[in-house]
Amino acid sequence: MPLKPTETELEILQVLWQNGPSTVRFVNEAQNKTKETGYTTTLKLLQIMHEKNLVRRDEESRSHVYQAAVTEEETQQHLLGRFLDTTFRGSAMKLVMQALGNHTTTPEELDQIRTLLNQLEKGGHQ
Known part of the structure; x- marks a missing residue:
């Protein structure tokens, strides 16, 4: 299932x-903490997300309850893969070098990166 959530849909998924x-x-109400959004706009977005299979809807009670139909991890993996392909021509190294070169990396983050690299070299994953 190709995931193509918009920026606003990602905010709702968050x-x-x-x-x-x-x-x-x-x-x-959560959306309104960062930007003014009308109730009917949120409702319409959730209905569209339901049609796109991004959320599930429980219609048992009077107030419909929505829940994410996709995991955060699978969404991140899909979006990162798409970003990697379109922005870095599929090169993970270019992405990592750009990310590390543009931001201050803490010693703890560098330790986590080393651990991940060691696991990948041994043929394992996180």
């Missing part, structure tokens, strides 16, 4: 990933 199944009102 709310659902962090809080679990939520009503439209709860999602809307």
